[in-house]
Amino acid sequence: MGGTTGTYSLRCPAYIGGGLEPRTGYQPPSGLPHSAKASGAVGGSFPRPPPQRNGEMLRITAKVLEEMFDHCKEEREKTGNEACGYLAGKNGLITRAFQIPNDAQSPTFYEMNSGGQLKCQKEIRLEGLEHLANYHSHVATQAYPSKRDIDNATQTQEYFDGYYVVVTLENSMPQAKAFIIRDGSVLQEEDLIPE
Ligand SMILES: [Zn+2]
Numbered sequence: 001m002g003g004t005t006g007t008y009s010l011r012c013p014a015y016i017g018g019g020l021e022p023r024t025g026y027q028p029p030s031g032l033p034h035s036a037k038a039s040g041a042v043g044g045s046f047p048r049p050p051p052q053r054n055g056e057m058l059r060i061t062a063k064v065l066e067e068m069f070d071h072c073k074e075e076r077e078k079t080g081n082e083a084c085g086y087l088a089g090k091n092g093l094i095t096r097a098f099q100i101p102n103d104a105q106s107p108t109f110y111e112m113n114s115g116g117q118l119k120c121q122k123e124i125r126l127e128g129l130e131h132l133a134n135y136h137s138h139v140a141t142q143a144y145p146s147k148r149d150i151d152n153a154t155q156t157q158e159y160f161d162g163y164y165v166v167v168t169l170e171n172s173m174p175q176a177k178a179f180i181i182r183d184g185s186v187l188q189e190e191d192l193i194p195e
Contacts, residue, residue, distance in 0.1 A: 058133065058163050058178045060087070060094040062194040067097045069174040072137035072167045075102070084110040084136040086120045087165060088129040093195070096129060102136075109148050110136045133178060135165035143168035143177040145186060153181035165192060 060068075068087070075083035084102050089095040100116040112134070124131050136149075143166045145153070153164055163178040180188035 056092045057190050057193055058092055058094070058165075059193050059195055060089075060176075064094055064097045065176065065192065065194045068135055068165075068167060068176070071097070071099050072169060072174060075137065076139045076169055079105065080107050080139065081105050082107060082110040082137050082139060083167075084112050084134070086117070086124070086131055087133040087135055087163075088120075088124045088127075088131050090129060092132070094132055096124075096127070097135075098123065107139050109146070131160070131162060133163035133165045134160065135167060135176070137167040137169055139169050141168065141170060143175055144189075145179055145181060150181055150184060150186065154184050157182060163190075 064087070068085070071085065072083045075081055082102055082104075083099070085100045086098040087094045087096070088098065098120040100120060101113040102110040103113045104111040121131065138146075145164060145166060149164065149166070164181055165176055165178045167174055167176045176192040178190045178192050179186050
């Protein structure tokens with residue numbers, strides 16, 4: 001049944017070559033070697049601080065939550081694989097979902113297509129929105145970042161400091177949680193609240 005209309009007006013159909021694009025306005029700190037994070041000898045400071053959201057939880061419109069769930073379910077039905085994408089909005093409220101191909105084509109991990117990411121970053125900028133979160137699905141495990149998810153988030157934390165949303169399809173009803181990941185650890189975990 002499904003019962004949803006599955007409107008995917010926000011696909012990112014064109015894929016151009018290119019790598020991860022650093023966010024504008026952010027300059028990675030100089031003089032802080034990447035390897036410093038493993039030594040624990042960086043004076044306890046993060047390469048950049050966790051985002052300050054004034055205690056506000058990350059929120060999402062019910063429509064976009066449904067779109068994200070539909071994308072994850074559709075990908076599992078078609079290929080058995082994890083789905084992934086971007087979530088964007090303003091003031092902590094997600095109002096747009098952008099599907100991005102999973103280049104890994106795997107049921108246990110994902111690699112966002114770099115051209116798809118670039119395209120979505122441009123759309124988000126043009127619409128005056130903020131890239132608030134990355135999402136991906138777990139087809140048969142809980143809504144919690146895997147070791148690989150945590151490692152990947154850590155490797156790109158200088159470029160993206162938002163939330164990681166994990167959607168689990170292990171039960172009949174999909175469920176989503178949002179995480180802040182820094183320096184190899186999950187710092188924060190929130191239920192994703194639809195409005
Ligand atoms: Zn994962």
